[in-house]
Amino acid sequence: MEILLALVIGAAFGAVLDRIGATNPSVLGNMLALRALGLMKTILLGIGVAAVLIFGGQMLGLVDVAHMSVKAAYWGVLLGGMMLGFGWALTGFCPGTGVCAAASGRRDAMVYILGGLVGAAAYTAVYSAVKATGLLNNIWGGKLVIGQIAGQDYPALLPVSGDVAGIVMGLVFVAIAFVLPERPRGGQAVPVAAE
Amino acid sequence: MTLDWKIGGLALGFVFFIAMMLVKPIGVSTQFVILDGVVADAVASATIYDGADGKPTSDIAYFAKYAKNIANPVNYSFIFVLAMALGAFLSSYLRKGVQGAERSIPALWQANFGPRVAKRFAVAFIGGFIVIFAARLAGGCTSGHMMSGMSQTAISGFLFAAGAFATAVPTALWLYKNEE
Numbered sequence: 001m002e003i004l005l006a007l008v009i010g011a012a013f014g015a016v017l018d019r020i021g022a023t024n025p026s027v028l029g030n031m032l033a034l035r036a037l038g039l040m041k042t043i044l045l046g047i048g049v050a051a052v053l054i055f056g057g058q059m060l061g062l063v064d065v066a067h068m069s070v071k072a073a074y075w076g077v078l079l080g081g082m083m084l085g086f087g088w089a090l091t092g093f094c095p096g097t098g099v100c101a102a103a104s105g106r107r108d109a110m111v112y113i114l115g116g117l118v119g120a121a122a123y124t125a126v127y128s129a130v131k132a133t134g135l136l137n138n139i140w141g142g143k144l145v146i147g148q149i150a151g152q153d154y155p156a157l158l159p160v161s162g163d164v165a166g167i168v169m170g171l172v173f174v175a176i177a178f179v180l181p182e183r184p185r186g187g188q189a190v191p192v193a194a195e
Numbered sequence: 196m197t198l199d200w201k202i203g204g205l206a207l208g209f210v211f212f213i214a215m216m217l218v219k220p221i222g223v224s225t226q227f228v229i230l231d232g233v234v235a236d237a238v239a240s241a242t243i244y245d246g247a248d249g250k251p252t253s254d255i256a257y258f259a260k261y262a263k264n265i266a267n268p269v270n271y272s273f274i275f276v277l278a279m280a281l282g283a284f285l286s287s288y289l290r291k292g293v294q295g296a297e298r299s300i301p302a303l304w305q306a307n308f309g310p311r312v313a314k315r316f317a318v319a320f321i322g323g324f325i326v327i328f329a330a331r332l333a334g335g336c337t338s339g340h341m342m343s344g345m346s347q348t349a350i351s352g353f354l355f356a357a358g359a360f361a362t363a364v365p366t367a368l369w370l371y372k373n374e375e
Binding site: 053062116 | 197198200201203204205206207208209210211212213214215216217218219220221223224227228230231234235255256257258269270271272274275276277278279280281282283284285286287290292293297298299300301302303304315316318319320321322323324325326327328329330331332333334335336337338339340341342343344345346347348349350351352354355356357358359360361362363364366367368370371374375
């Protein structure tokens with residue numbers, strides 16, 4: 001049953017990533033260069049909609065709280081995020097969209113996956129050394145979330161209901177998605193001329 | 196060709212919600228380690244072995260963390276990533292896919308760095324190395340930390356996103372001065 005769900009949900013995820021333009025490095029590059037924010041609006045709306053549905057679903061008892069899986073915070077998350085951001089901008093691929101782009105026929109994405117497999121092997125080789133630096137030690141109590149989530153013992157930032165906090169946060173993401181301009185640097189003009 | 200952001204965002208959010216309701220949050224980058232482990236175990240068969248408690252383990256500390264899934268790659272998370280590739284392939288096939296020079300060099304890259312395939316491939320390899328290494332250091336990627344994490348109100352997701360955009364935006368502004 002789980003394998004069947006993996007096939008259906010995985011295929012849906014891959015198809016959606018392709019249809020929103022996330023598998024195209026040019027769309028990614030223009031988003032990160034703040035030239036065309038359509039994909040950014042899509043991602044913000046996606047996070048917002050997911051949050052509202054997940055926490056709304058938990059309130060209504062449709063979503064099992066045990067399905068939540070919050071990752072711990074540690075300084076390696078910030079450092080790793082910063083390194084990933086550089087590689088993301090350089091290639092136009094993150095791990096998921098790189099795999100999808102390769103499947104859509106992009107040869108540079110296939111090379112990217114090879115580089116990724118070597119990168120994962122390199123991390124495997126240095127994992128114990130990285131751990132010894134303390135970079136992987138939890139900060140802020142580890143699996144910190146915004147509000148108190150009933151049924152999970154995650155530490156909370158605020159003394160409020162986790163469900164309400166999740167829905168409010170989700171609505172804020174939706175609002176940002178709507179107000180964010182699609183082309184903050186102006187029309188279709190090549191922006192270099194303005195500098 | 197690309198979906199309107201309102202429809203695309205609803206679809207994306209709905210997929211993350213369905214995954215959460217029926218199974219668990221979506222994540223991708225761990226599966227690079229699983230594939231490495233499967234390959235390593237195929238090359239050197241004792242890489243993953245059954246420990247004293249009968250459960251799979253490994254002498255390589257990072258593989259030991261994921262030994263159960265390396266020993267049995269037909270599990271939800273690994274099949275999910277394979278199915279994701281299949282979904283992207285079908286979607287791309289239906290919209291006539293990626294054609295011509297775009298198959299090796301994206302238009303934005305070509306507009307800024309020219310048509311040399313070897314240059315693009317070299318950057319793709321190095322970039323792939325950096326991204327997956329970084330994702331494992333962070334304990335997740337754009338799917339696991341940014342999308343799944345932030346939609347669960349996880350502060351780690353916000354920390355990851357702050358780091359990623361702090362370098363991605365200046366890098367892209369520096370690299371992609373010409374629009375395609």
